[in-house]
Amino acid sequence: MGGPKKIVAKSTKTRKRSAANRDARAPRGAATTGSTKSKTGSTKSGSGSGSGKSRGKAATGSSPRVDRSKRLLDLVMFLLRTRVPETFREIRAQFESYQTSNVEAGLRAFERDKADLLELGVPIRYVTPDEDDSLEEGGYVIDLKRFRLPEVHLTPDEVSALVLAGSIARAVPGDDYARVVDLALKKLAFDQHEVPDTPLEWPPPPSAVTRRVPVLVHFPAQPGRQTRELGDRFSNIESATRNRKRISFRYRSASTGYARRRDVDPYALFFREGSWLLVGHCHLRKDVRSFRLDRLSDLVVAPKPKTPDFERPADFDVRAYANRSPWTFQSAPVEMVELDIGPEAAAVANEEFGSDTARTELPGSVTRVRFACGNPDFTVARVLAAKGAISVRSGERLLRLLRDELDAVSSTYAVAAPAVGAERQD
8 A cells, every 4th residue: 555655646746847857857868777677687586597698688689768668658558458547566567677676666667657658648647546446556547538539420511511622622633632532531421320411422322312312512524634734733732832842833924925934932722713723932023922723834843852942931821812802913013093983883892902992982872992903904804894884093004904905805896897787698
């Protein structure tokens, strides 16, 4: 009975030690050496002829650090397998390192091991007879509720939502992601008692048909060389993003149609309006830019995949970046622009134009919006689509671009105009 009480006192004292105090206590090597000696002494007492061989193994075998790591792991496994608290006497009988001629020395070695396991997060607990009437003396046990993560049980609705989310990745061209998504979804629905609303296979099992009307998710097939190359490109960029490797590629701009070499530190990939986009720091523009994957070519990933080339900014929020309004994009030099938005396009006035936007309400339910325009192509497209409900008040470059677009439309349809209404000649 006296032994376990001493263990409790030492355990409480050990729990309160800080990492700094723990480093300052008796050298770890001394404790390990004592453990090795006890092992040699145990062998020596068993057989005089074998003691020399035991010493040779201790000197030429695995290092004390490896031996101690293995002992800590064995101690964890021993306590996990037990159904009742184990006394130090029972633990000592299983570990030669604690079988010293002086019981107190073995107890101190066990306390050191237990303290290290507690710091690693292994919840070893001492149970007294007062806590458990079935015990004659106290013992040690691992609190399984704190040691093991709870099992994750997904409902059919949750599996259906994950299937729909996985359909985006499943639709990426190529075979790599399709196989990974299929395997992941099978694992998620492995222990489902009910078939989710979104089936993982088609046609669904007969029992599922009788219980509910399933919802079919269509994973579009995209065969062809172009799509296979896009799938490989996506896989390489995703790997570079995860390993923080710089990439280089030729990128064809949507506004000019010209391709130019770009060196980019990839931050993330996101899916928007039917296209996958890469966002990262562009060394050419010296700023964060986004690139559509279908406009990339000649992709090269920097060597040494296990060595990062950059650090992702801690304040970068890919969700906020992906949800930006197209009015705030920058594909050209920024210009201050004023738009008068009529009531027919009132919804446009409520869109996000940037943090420095100024709105003024005018007579006739007209809203004047003043903002920094860095995406003139998009602005021109929205003005033309409004069919006169949006007028440009200021912005010299934007007005010039708008006139050029109108002249191109006018010249195109002016040629075809005489043919409209003309009599058909046989």
